Structure formats: C-alpha cells, structure tokens
Amino acid sequence: MQFHHHGYVSTNPRVLPAAGPERSEALPDHMDVLIVGAGPAGMIAAAQLSMFPNVHTRIIDRRPHRLEIGQADGIQARSVETFQAFGFAQEITNEAFRITEMAFWKQKPDSPGEIHRTARTLDDEHGVSEFPHLIVNQARVLDYFSEFMGRSPSRMKPNFGYEFLGLEVGDGEYPVAVQLCDVQTGEKRTVYSKYVVGCDGARSGVRKAIGGRLEGKSANHAWGVMDVIAETDFPDIRLKCAINSKYGSILHIPREGGYLFRMYVDLGEVSEDDNGQVRSTTIEQIIDQANNILSPYTLDVREVCWHSVYEVGHRLANKFDNLSDECPEPRVFITGDACHTHSAKAGQGMNVSMQDGFNIAWKLGYVLDGRSPETLLRTYAEERKEIAKNLIDFDREWSTLMATPTEELENPNYLEDYYVQTAEFPAGFMTEYQPSILTGGKEHQDLAKGYPVGKRFKSAEVCRVADANPVHLGHHATADGRYRIYVFADLDGARAVEWAEWFAHDPDSPQNRYMLPGDEDAMFDVKIIYPKLHTDVDLNQVPSIFFPKCGPFRVSNYEKVYSVLPESSIFEEREISEQGAVVVVRPDQYVAAVLPLEDTVGFQKVFEPVLKG
Incomplete structure (x- = not known):
C-alpha cells in the first residue's frame, strides 16, 4: 500500500485523512443517501459511498447493535476479489475455512440404508481465480466493511435501532420522505433523503413502499439448517459434502474455527396445504433426520449455535427501482434479498447481494458528486435484474438436483x-x-481476449518496474471510486507513447475534460504494462502521465509502470495483441471497453455518456 505522500505517517496507514463536512453520530433529518438495512448489500454500499466524503450517506438497521450470528456463510472467489478492493481479503482469508475439495456420498448399492463416498472433486479445478472459496460467519464480513467505513474519509458508522415504516417520493432537494421508528423509545420521525437504497431483506418494506412484489413460486421442498458443534465418526466432517441417501440429502459445510459445521438437512416434500407447519420442525427432529441420512455414521450434537427451517423459493422482484412515468429518474432502489430470493445451497445469496450493493453505490457516488448525470442510475436495474434472473435459474436447477435421489438422475x-x-x-x-x-x-x-468486455477484470501477475516486485495487477484496484485504465504497450512502445501524449495534453481527452481537484490521478488510475522484462524498461523514457504527482508535496507515484515476469507474461496469459490495447475497467471491477491504442475517438466515447464534462 502507498502512504507518506501527504507527509510522514507513523500511525495505521489504513486510516485515511478525514475529509468532507463534519457529521454528528446521531441520525440527521436530511441526507443524500439513506441505506435501509445493514446486511451485506447495505454494508458494501455504505462502504463504497464512504469513499465519497462530499456525499452524505447514512445506513440504518432495526437491530439495536451489530449482527452477532449470521445466516449466510459462503464467500465465493468473486467476493474475495471484491474484498481485496476494500482492503481485507487477506485478513478474512486467514480466519475463514477454505474449501479446496468437495466430496460426494451416495447410498451403497448392496446396502441402500448406508452411504459411501463416491467422488472427490477439486473446488476450483480450472483456476478461475487466484482467490479461494471461503466459509466465514456473515457477521465478520459486516465487521470488516464497518471497519473500512470507520477508516474512510467520511468516518461513517451505522445507526442501529431504527425501523423502516414507509416512504413517499415528492419534490424538492430531498424528495424522499422516510418514516422511521426508534426501536428503543418507540418515537416515530420522518427523515428526508435524495435517494434511498433498500437492503432490508426478503420481506422488504422499501420494496413494498415502491409497489414492488416478488414473483415466482416455492419448490414445495423443506430443509432444516443448523450450525452445530458435534462429535462424529463421519470421516469427511471437515470437507464440503453433497450426501444423498435413501432417507434424503444433506449439504454439509465445514465452518471457520476448526470445529463448527453447518448442515442443510433434507426434510422432504411439503404439501401445498401445509401453511408453514413444516417450520415448526424441532432441532431434535432435524438432528434425527441428519443421523438417518448419515447412516452408518452417527452425529452426537453437543451444541446448537443456530438453526432454522425454510422452504425453497425462487422469486424475482418485478422492479428494482421506482422508475415510472411519475418518477422519470429513479430515487429508490432495492438490492439483495429484497429483489431476489432462492435457496442457500448454491452459496449465492450474500455474494450476489454484495455485487448489487457495489453496483448501485459507485453510481450514486458519481451522480451526487457531480461526476455523472442522473441517467446513470437507470443502469442499476438494467444490469442487475438480468443477473438475478440467471442466478435464480441456476439455483433452481442446483437445488432440484440436490434433492433428487441418485437413481432418478440420468446418470449416477x-x-x-x-x-x-x-x-x-x-x-x-x-x-x-x-x-x-x-x-x-x-x-x-x-x-485482449482474456479481458472480455462486460465481465470482471481477471488479475494476473506482473512485475512493478520501479522496485522489481512481483504483484497482481488487479490487486491495486481499491474501492476508491476511480476508473482503471490499463495501457498494454505495443512491442516497440511507439503507439503507447502517442496515446500517453494525447491523454495527457489534448484538451478533449478524458484526463483533461473530467479532471477532479486534487491529485493528477483523482479521476482515473492509469497504468502501463510493457511486454518486456523490467530490466529492459528505462523509467526515464516512460511518458510522464504514468508518474502522476500526488499529495501536497507533488511527488511522483512510481507504482504505475509494470512489465512481464521472467516466468510468466500477462500478454500471453490474457492474450494481449502485439499491437497493444487499452482496457478500461469500471469502479466495480468490470471491463467497460477494449480499444486499440490509436483509437482515441473511441476512447472518448466510452466516457461521454457517463461523465459530465
């Protein structure tokens, strides 16, 4: 990480200098953004907006304090990539359980009442990410986002103990009137906001307030889920397992800490006239069913940390914002479980919800900071509704497979x-x-075939020329709200030099049209990667745009110039042309464009509909 450019630092360098207007800890009457719900979607949205100190953001939750026991626990590799941008990927990986394999258990052909292991598969056989698949308590994820917010320039903190009652969208500077109740005192009050983001779960009051509804159906299949500490002779208790027996199925998930584990236990089909009676299934009944499925192995539960019963449902909200004829620009948005619900067995709920929050947050930051027109906010629903539909389709197939007896599958x-x-x-x-x-x-x-437009920027190792350190190129993309521009130089570097001169000096280039006050790279984080070894790169010949002046002392940043490594070339791994390329990456880590170095007109067009000149 980089620091000292604002002067010598001997304290925690992760605590950024405070910026923006001073704000009281008490919830005010007026704000730019009100986030309802301090779950994963809400906390990542707040964390991203905390990096826009001139945008007054508040996040509320009806709980009186931080979450203590989280229901979600699966952290997919894409989420860990995102955590890297927020500075805690390494820390959370160190305390989490890492999934490396999955074991499959089925009933024995010669003894159908008993199970045996039939396969073990690698969790990431194809190396889709350098980051692992983790299991960790949802509460810890929220804690890390809270710490990030507290160290951010705006010093944001959640306001706990406020229940959302309703909202109305009107006119004026703060058009959204939000009715709240102080949970402790029972006092009702109205606060006013420019925008509201509803991250308040499957029973979302914000969704109902904008006339939204969840559409879909239940799969009429119930599961008991329990986090327990137990003694057992089941040999794969510390492996992720899919278990299918004559008595039903279990999805088994080891938890962090070495002793705790979670089991999703098949409770069978639910009749249409059940009216929720299955939810009264006791923990003792869930444990008994788990023992039936695990036979000939036994499970002696010593402590139940948490348990629940749920019916699988696949539902998608009919709207993700309040866009309408009466409201031509959206003012209220919903994220996460408020707009898509599904089973927990694919481990997607928290992960997709966080990407919802990340998506809307940087866009709100850009609009409220004056960088982008309001039309940018329409893209939230356009982008995320399709992703939610794909998720529900996948989860429907996976959860159905999990509950299907092996003998009914087309092949075992x-x-x-x-x-x-x-x-x-x-x-x-x-x-x-x-x-x-x-x-x-x-x-x-x-x-640049390895950077598909519209998909996330997949990192690769490079060499930082100035200090000869091998680093992952994508790991320097922090959640600071900037666009990333990666200039992959051509073989002799001539096209890259011409591009750099244009970007630095042409008054119509994005660098000059959209420049923000402060450091020279406050709007765009621009890096160059050369297709040669670091020993062959002469820093004095590198264009000055790749050494932006930073801080009050106007000192050069030397961490923008990279080369290939002796043992691996990012140009080969990501199939970069010898002609070079410019790869533009959005603040939420998705590739916005791949362009030739000479196509400066096309480069300008990337930003014209998004940014204000």
Whole structure:
C-alpha cells in the first residue's frame, strides 16, 4: 500500500485523512443517501459511498447493535476479489475455512440404508481465480466493511435501532420522505433523503413502499439448517459434502474455527396445504433426520449455535427501482434479498447481494458528486435484474438436483459432473453486462481476449518496474471510486507513447475534460504494462502521465509502470495483441471497453455518456 505522500505517517496507514463536512453520530433529518438495512448489500454500499466524503450517506438497521450470528456463510472467489478492493481479503482469508475439495456420498448399492463416498472433486479445478472459496460467519464480513467505513474519509458508522415504516417520493432537494421508528423509545420521525437504497431483506418494506412484489413460486421442498458443534465418526466432517441417501440429502459445510459445521438437512416434500407447519420442525427432529441420512455414521450434537427451517423459493422482484412515468429518474432502489430470493445451497445469496450493493453505490457516488448525470442510475436495474434472473435459474436447477435421489438422475455421476462443469457460475465469474452506456461492444475484443468486455477484470501477475516486485495487477484496484485504465504497450512502445501524449495534453481527452481537484490521478488510475522484462524498461523514457504527482508535496507515484515476469507474461496469459490495447475497467471491477491504442475517438466515447464534462 502507498502512504507518506501527504507527509510522514507513523500511525495505521489504513486510516485515511478525514475529509468532507463534519457529521454528528446521531441520525440527521436530511441526507443524500439513506441505506435501509445493514446486511451485506447495505454494508458494501455504505462502504463504497464512504469513499465519497462530499456525499452524505447514512445506513440504518432495526437491530439495536451489530449482527452477532449470521445466516449466510459462503464467500465465493468473486467476493474475495471484491474484498481485496476494500482492503481485507487477506485478513478474512486467514480466519475463514477454505474449501479446496468437495466430496460426494451416495447410498451403497448392496446396502441402500448406508452411504459411501463416491467422488472427490477439486473446488476450483480450472483456476478461475487466484482467490479461494471461503466459509466465514456473515457477521465478520459486516465487521470488516464497518471497519473500512470507520477508516474512510467520511468516518461513517451505522445507526442501529431504527425501523423502516414507509416512504413517499415528492419534490424538492430531498424528495424522499422516510418514516422511521426508534426501536428503543418507540418515537416515530420522518427523515428526508435524495435517494434511498433498500437492503432490508426478503420481506422488504422499501420494496413494498415502491409497489414492488416478488414473483415466482416455492419448490414445495423443506430443509432444516443448523450450525452445530458435534462429535462424529463421519470421516469427511471437515470437507464440503453433497450426501444423498435413501432417507434424503444433506449439504454439509465445514465452518471457520476448526470445529463448527453447518448442515442443510433434507426434510422432504411439503404439501401445498401445509401453511408453514413444516417450520415448526424441532432441532431434535432435524438432528434425527441428519443421523438417518448419515447412516452408518452417527452425529452426537453437543451444541446448537443456530438453526432454522425454510422452504425453497425462487422469486424475482418485478422492479428494482421506482422508475415510472411519475418518477422519470429513479430515487429508490432495492438490492439483495429484497429483489431476489432462492435457496442457500448454491452459496449465492450474500455474494450476489454484495455485487448489487457495489453496483448501485459507485453510481450514486458519481451522480451526487457531480461526476455523472442522473441517467446513470437507470443502469442499476438494467444490469442487475438480468443477473438475478440467471442466478435464480441456476439455483433452481442446483437445488432440484440436490434433492433428487441418485437413481432418478440420468446418470449416477450427474451431480458431480454438474458441480465441476458449472463451477465458474457459483464462483461469481459468469456475470457479463450487456452493451449499454457503461459497457462497450466487442468489436476490438481480439486485442485482449482474456479481458472480455462486460465481465470482471481477471488479475494476473506482473512485475512493478520501479522496485522489481512481483504483484497482481488487479490487486491495486481499491474501492476508491476511480476508473482503471490499463495501457498494454505495443512491442516497440511507439503507439503507447502517442496515446500517453494525447491523454495527457489534448484538451478533449478524458484526463483533461473530467479532471477532479486534487491529485493528477483523482479521476482515473492509469497504468502501463510493457511486454518486456523490467530490466529492459528505462523509467526515464516512460511518458510522464504514468508518474502522476500526488499529495501536497507533488511527488511522483512510481507504482504505475509494470512489465512481464521472467516466468510468466500477462500478454500471453490474457492474450494481449502485439499491437497493444487499452482496457478500461469500471469502479466495480468490470471491463467497460477494449480499444486499440490509436483509437482515441473511441476512447472518448466510452466516457461521454457517463461523465459530465
């Protein structure tokens, strides 16, 4: 990490200098953004907006304090990539349980009442990410986002103990009137905001307030879920397992800490006239069913940390914002479980919800900071509704397979094969945004085949020229709200030099049209990667735009110039053309465009509909 450019630092360098107007800890009457719900979607949205100190953001939750026991626990690799941008990927990985394999258990052909292991598969056989698949308490994820907010320039903190009652959208500077109740005192009050983001779960009051509804149906299948500490002779208790026996199925998930684990226990089909009676299934009944499924092994539960019963449902909100004829620009948005619900067995709920929050937050930051027109906010629903639909379709198939007896599958290994073949989807890497004002076309995709336009920027190792350190290029993309521009130089570097001169000096280039006050790279984080070894790069010949002046002392940043490594070339790994290329990456880590170095007009067009000149 970089610091000292504002002067010598001997304290925690992760605590950024405070900026923006002073704000009281008490919830005010007026604000720019009110986030309702301090779950994963709400906390990542707040964390991203905390990096826009001139945008007054508040986040509320009806709980009186931080979450203590989280229901979600699966952290896919795409989420860990995102955590890297917020500065805590390494810390949370160190305390989490890391999934490396999955074991599959089925009933013995010669003894149907007993199970045996039939396969073990690698969790990430194809190496879709350098980051792992983790299991960790949702509460810890929220804690890390809270710490990030507290160290941010705005010093944001959640306001706990406020229940959302309703809202009305009117006119004026703060058009959204939000009715709240202080949970402790019972006092009702109205606060006013420019925008509201509803992150308040499947029973979302914000969704109801904008006339939204969840559409879909239940799969009429119930599961008991329990986090327990137990003694057992089941040999794969510390492996993720899919278990299918004559008595039903279990999805088994080891938890962090070495002793705790979670089991999703099949409770069978639910009749249409059940009216929720299955939810009264006791923990003792869930444990008994788990023991039936695990036979000949036994489970002696010593402590139940948490348990629940739920029916699988796949539902999608009919709207993700309040856009209408009466409200031509959206003012209220919903995220996460408020707009999509599904089973927990694909490990997608928290992960997709966080990407919802990340998506809307940087866009709100840009609009409220004066960088972008309000039309940018329409892209939230356009982008995320399609992703939610894809998620529900995938989860419907996966949860159905989990509950299907082996003898009813078209082949006995179908579940294992499906798990391996579709690994990229649950890992979070199949998201692909379609062409829009934010995402360009693929007419120049051949210049950088390894960076598909609309998909997340997949990092690769490079060498930082100034200090000869091997680093991951994408790991320097922090959640600071900037666009990333990666200039992959051509073989002799001539095109890259011409591009750099244009970007630095032409008054119509984005660098000059959209410059923000402060450091020279306050709007765009621009890096160059050379297709040669660091010993062959002469820093004095590198264009000055790649050494932006930073801080009050106007000192050069030397961490923008990279080369290939002796043992690996990012140009080969990501199939970068010898002609070079410019790869533009959005603040939420998705590729916005791939362009030739000489196409400066096309480069300008990437930003014209998004940014204000």
